[in-house]
Amino acid sequence: MMQKKLMTALACSALAVSSPAALATDVFQLEGIGAVSRAMGGTAVAHDVGAGGMLTNPANLSFGANDREVMLGLDLVTTDITVRNKANGESVDSDTHSKNRGPYLAPQLAYTQRLGNLTIGIGAFAQGGLGTEYGRSSFLSRATGGADTGLENSSRLLVLDIPLAASYKVSEALTIGGSVDALWQGLNLDLLLGADQVGSLLGSGRAKGSLVPVLAGLPALQGAHFSLTKNKLLGSGVDAWGIAGRLGLAYQLTPLTRLGASxxxxxxxxxxxGDARLTAVDGVVGQIPLEGKIKIRDFQMPAKLIIGGSHRVTPQWMVTADVSRVFWKEVMKDVKVAFEANAGGNLNILLPQNYRDQTILALGTSYVLNPEWTLRAGARFASQALRSDTLFAVIPATPTKHLSFGFSYAVSPDSRIDFAFSHALREKMENGSLPNTSAPIEVRHSQNNATLNYTLTF
Known part of the structure; x- marks a missing residue:
């Protein structure tokens, strides 16, 4: 039990927050792990990106220049999210209203060691998440009929990946690798559904349970609010542990060209x-809070296939390209919510999402100026996984285009600093459809991400 609490504390501290943020950029996943990959558009499958490569293509761990490496890093993510009510022109920004959200400060830690043809590695990385903070007084906190509820609308999803990876050099040309990963994810969520949204869920068979007739029997139901949040710097209302993994290979096609896949x-x-509160909002009775337990069922991270290549145009200049297919459709059909009231009764809701599978093209380049300095740049273009008619204001994981740059500086022959800056171009999406919104909304979302790594080799 103590070990589980310790690991959960590590997971929370790896994604601590303090003002507006949405950590993920490829829906719920970061657009590259580590500063080398991030600066080069997230490319990582066919070139050495350091210890962070164990989360993309572990086969590339064999290409490190030294027998042992320790990497320490930090991600900083900030966002600009605005939601506008298209019916009346009101708008609200995701901003700091509690201790619960960003910018995200996400530490990275990894160690790799070569043992002959075998290289092993272990690490702890922020894989992704999302976060919004709209407060208690915007139009998102108004129930059907215009009643100001004073109830919060916000979200925070955190995903921590702890991989144990290995890479083996089969021949001078072929390297294979794999990893087994422990995953922790935690969620905070405050969400108000208007009576029209509740009615839509009931009418489509997406809301069931013994609490349904109780809600339907209220004299003037105006909405229902779920709160599963720990309003603390570190903490999630609900969380869970699980496993994942990956396989990869790299093939040196020519002395200048390498191919990779994972x-x-x-x-x-x-x-x-975790614990939760369901609050029924009624125009006659007022607010009726029900304490209980809640489960978010089968909330998974998707499978992903990546192929790519790297080519040295000159000894100093390298170009890279990766193509990814992310299988969101399999894992994000519905958000499945199961609530059990302490006083008795249950409510099961399926919130539709219907994500599409996503295709991503990543491009990168690097240039070695001298033994101390290497410059990098990249771009990333993705298809849109979210559908406009199922968009939630609290889940605006919409950016699809990124530009990035960065550098490495060799502090000494045994240590270097890597830096990357990535900008998600502003994306706009609209939704005027029940059940995921009552008022027609327009969401605008852009994002900045800075990454700093320090690597010591010995």
Missing amino acids: YNFRSRISDME
Whole structure:
């Protein structure tokens, strides 16, 4: 029990927060692990990106220049999210209203060691997440009929990946690798559904349970609010542990060209569980809070296939390209919510999402100026996984285009600093459809991400 609490504390501290943020950029996943990959558009499958490569293609761990490496890093993610009510022009920004959200400060830690043809590695990385903070006084906190509820609308999903990876050099040309990963994810969520949204869920068979007739029997139901949040710097209302893994290979096609491929398996994470409050909002009776337990069932990270290549145009200049297919459709059909009231009664809701599978093209380049300085740049273009008619204001994981740059500086022959900056171009999406929104909304979302790594070799 103590070990589980320790690991959960590590998971929380790896994604601590303090003002507005949404950590993920490829839906719920970061667009590259480590500063080398991030600066080069997230490319990582066919060139050495350091210890962070164990989360993309572990086969590339064999290409490190030294027998042992320790990497320490930090991600900083900030966002600009605005939601506008298209019916009346009101808008609200995701901003700091509690201790619960960003910017995300996400530490990275990894160690690799070469043992002959075998290289092993272990690490702890922020894989992704999301976060919004709209407060208690915007139009998102108004129930049907215009009643100001004073109830919060916000979210925070955190995903921590702890891989144990290995890479083996089969021949001078072929390297293979794999990893087994422990995954932790935690969720905070405050969500108000208007009476029209509740009615839509009931009418489509997406809301069931013994509490349904109780809600339907209220004299003037105006909405229902779920709160599963720990309003603390570190903490999640519901969380769970699970496993995942990946396989990869790299092939040196010519002395100047390398090809790579990897497959990340779909996660197997337990249902996220914790305490929650369901508040019925009624125009006659007022607000009726019900304390209980809640589960977010089968919330998984998707499988991903990546193929790519790297080519040295000159001894100093390298170009890279990766193509990814991310299988969101399999794991994000519905958000499955199961609530059990302490006083008795249950409510099971399926919130539709219907994500599409996503295709991503990543491009990168690096240039060695001298033994101390290496410059990098990249771009990333993705298809849109979210559908406009199922968009939630609290889940605006919409950016699809990124530009990035960075550098490495060799502090000494045994240590270097890597830096990357990535900008997600502003994306706009609209939704005027029940049940995921009552008012027609327009969401605008852009994002900045800075990554700093320090690597010591010995």
